Each structure stands twice: as structure tokens, then as C-alpha cells.
Amino acid sequence: MQCHDGWLDGARRVPSPNVNERPEREVSAVVVHSISLPPGQFGGEHIEELFTNRLDPEAHPYFASIAGLKVSAHLLIRRDGECVQFAPFEARAWHAGRSSWFDGHCLRRELNDFSIGIELEGDEMSPYRDAQYRALARVLHALFDAYPEITPQRLTSHARIAPLRKTDPGPSFDWAYLRRCLQHR
Template sequence: MQLDPQTGWCSGINRCPSPNFNSRPLGEISLLVIHNISLPPGQFGTGKVQEFFCNRLDSLEHPYFSEIAGLQVSAHFLIERNGTLVQFVSCLDRAWHAGVSCFAGREGCNDFSLGIELEGTDDQPYSDLQYAALVALVRELQLHYPQLRRERICGHSDIAPGRKTDPGPAFDWERLFAALQA
């Protein structure tokens, strides 16, 4: 995998362009937000996250889908349970992943962050393949965006406390940070 700094897209990974993005107001990339998602909740490998981020999810297919119908969200990246990486939005653009959020007193985290979704839930361990893919992706992003230091890598729950809980207690932060230092 290699990030093209001119386009903000990574080569060597799957690309699934989402319409749910817009321009970054300042072009700044200084925060990395880790999330989790599974559609339907708790089910993996369905391909429904890709459909959701591309506004193609059939709201009649599952009761939960009708609850999220009409939402327009995306992330820059998804890491599936088997370690497959998917990119939805160029790193140069603002993906719609954080919602109402605040980091270090600064609101509107989508303006200056990258969002990585892990296929998972708050309470189920993430796979070894996901951690390996996450470490490789974060290292590549840090090469191009040096502000993405350890203290600027956080969970959705950190920037939207009380509203969001992901990536949840099942996510091993120490494992991630130890691997990034290795």
C-alpha cells in the first residue's frame, strides 16, 4: 500500500468511492479517529458497510437498515475482519465520519481528521489481521501526515463522549501503540 500525496488515494487497496464527502476547509490533517461498524449490527462480511457508505443500502432488507435510511456518512477507510482495506474518500477530502465532535477544545473534527472504521463491535475482539492492516495503514498515513502522532490518534468515543462508544473496550490501544513503535 502506498499513499499518493497528490490524490490522497492509496494504491494496492480496494477503492469504493463514496459520494459522502466534501472539501476540507483548511486542508489540515492532524487527527486520526478510529471507529467500528457492522451491518447489520454484529454481523460481519456482509458488504453492507460499503453499500451504506455509498448510499446504496436497501432499507427494506433488514429492520435496522430502515433506522439508518437517509443518513449520509462515510469514512476514509474500512478494515474488514480479514484485514482487507477499503478506501472510500481521498485523504485530501473531508469524510463524514465524526459528526458532532470535539478534540482538544476544537469542534468539527471532520474538518481536520481521517476516519478509519474497523469492521466490528464494541465488545468483540478485533482480529489479528485487522490490527496488522491498521498498523500498516497508520504507518503509511504518518509518513505523509506527521501531525498524526500517538496523542492525536483517538477513538470516536473520545471526540463524541456520551454520544459514541466505539471502538469500544474490545479495542486494544496498547497493542496498536506498541506495534507502531516497533
């Protein structure tokens, strides 16, 4: 896998309108998220519909509460490992919201400004699939190659950058297994 002009080779492109320019060209961190729509259900087009402002609020009772959200991520990794890209990595996707993170040197705020958001199709209670970990490792290697400031130490979670608001990807995400996957190219 490689990145070309901010797009990941092999990823299916579904452009989101919920992006804008980064205030600076810096791309130096990755935030791992999880999402399932409706909550706890996998498959279908609802995530793509949410990120492209096409979610039908009548399709499920939960959707009425989120249908007006303007959100996106750079990439979604489905349960089978398929990668769907919504925004070029150089653009600011709207995935982190109000956020802050101590990156080892200083406290950084507004992670959308400098991070790449990767959503895993899943929830915080169900185990993620091996295909997702392997796909995430391949994506991360491509990002390490394309953006030298992104390193394994600059991976974080939505829970770590917005701990009072978010808990994803949750306790079912195996960070140790991801690190082992990253050791293999």
C-alpha cells in the same frame, strides 16, 4: 503501504458521494471507529452500501432506521485486514459528526474538518482480529509518512470525541496492542 494523491496503495477503492472539501487543507488527526451491519454481524456488502447511499432499507429490519443517513469514512478495515477506501484523505469524509477533542494544545471542534476516519469492521463487544491491528498499523505508518502532523499522539476514538453519543471502538479495542504493532515497520 504508501499514500499517493490521497489514496492508499493496495486499498480497494469504493468512492462515496458523502464527502466534500475540507475548509482548510490541514490533515492532522485520525479517529478510530467501529461498524458492523447489521449490528453484531460481519462480512457482506452492507457497510459499503451504507457509505455509498445504496443500503436497501428492506434488507434487514435495522436498516430502515439508518437507510437515509449520509455518512462515510475514509477507510474501512475488514475482519481479514482488507482495506477499502471511500474518500481521498485530503477530502472531508462524514464520519465524526458533532465532535470536540482537546488535542493537548487546545479544544478542537468538528473533527471531520481535519481528521481521517478509519472504521474497523467490528462491534464494541467482539475482539478485533490481529489482521485488523496489523493492517491499521501499516495504514497509520503510511499516514505518518504522508501527513507529518499526524503522530501516535494524534490518534483518538469516536468515543473520545463524541462521548455522549458514541462508544466505539469500545472496550474490546486494545490500544496497548496497537501501540506495540506501531513499534514494528
